Amino acid sequence: MKFKLFEQVALAKDIPEKKLRRGDVATVVDNHPGRGGEVGYSIEVFNAVGDTIAVTAVPESFLEELTPNEILHVRSLAG
Numbered sequence: 001m002k003f004k005l006f007e008q009v010a011l012a013k014d015i016p017e018k019k020l021r022r023g024d025v026a027t028v029v030d031n032h033p034g035r036g037g038e039v040g041y042s043i044e045v046f047n048a049v050g051d052t053i054a055v056t057a058v059p060e061s062f063l064e065e066l067t068p069n070e071i072l073h074v075r076s077l078a079g
Contacts, residue, residue: 002060003028003041012064018054019077020045025066032057048074 003009011024020026030042038059045054 003063008066009063010066013062018056020054
């Protein structure tokens with residue numbers, strides 16, 4: 001398991017059906033064993049004021065660690 005529960009991560013790929021884009025920040029809320037395939041995670045995504053806007057399950061390859069040389073950015077969900 002690469003990511004810990006409640007760790008903040010960045011999306012490595014867009015999730016259009018949830019209106020999420022690569023680089024959006026999410027919180028890991030559960031992990032799912034690979035069962036012969038890729039390990040998966042349930043993630044929760046919040047808006048800028050802390051309201052939940054999406055909860056979904058993704059494979060590990062959809063997530064990447066945050067690093068100290070990155071800066072958070074705000075974007076509109078309507079866009």
